[in-house]
Amino acid sequence: MQGRTMLDDVEMAYSRQIYMYNEQVIQGGMKPSLVNLCAEMASTLDDQVCVCVFSLLPNLQHIYILSCPKFTHFLGEFSEDIP
Numbered sequence: 001m002q003g004r005t006m007l008d009d010v011e012m013a014y015s016r017q018i019y020m021y022n023e024q025v026i027q028g029g030m031k032p033s034l035v036n037l038c039a040e041m042a043s044t045l046d047d048q049v050c051v052c053v054f055s056l057l058p059n060l061q062h063i064y065i066l067s068c069p070k071f072t073h074f075l076g077e078f079s080e081d082i083p
Contacts, residue, residue, distance in 0.1 A: 010045060017041050 007015060017037040024032050039054035 010047070013041050013045060014038060 021032055021034050021037055035054055035057045042050035042054050
């Protein structure tokens with residue numbers, strides 16, 4: 001990706017991962033894990049805080065917001081479809 005940008009090197013590294021993810025999604029086939037792509041980038045940049053955050057994110061996908069009345073009302077009939 002060439003051109004003018006205000007992003008620093010770290011931000012460009014993450015934006016490349018998102019660009020690659022979007023390209024794979026557009027082309028179809030198996031959708032990669034964006035969290036894993038970013039986690040790999042964080043480890044290559046030796047950014048321990050981001051490595052920690054991206055290692056936590058896959059576990060958070062299993063936590064549902066169903067205990068909050070606003071969200072259960074919003075989900076309505078779809079809340080029964082959530083495992």
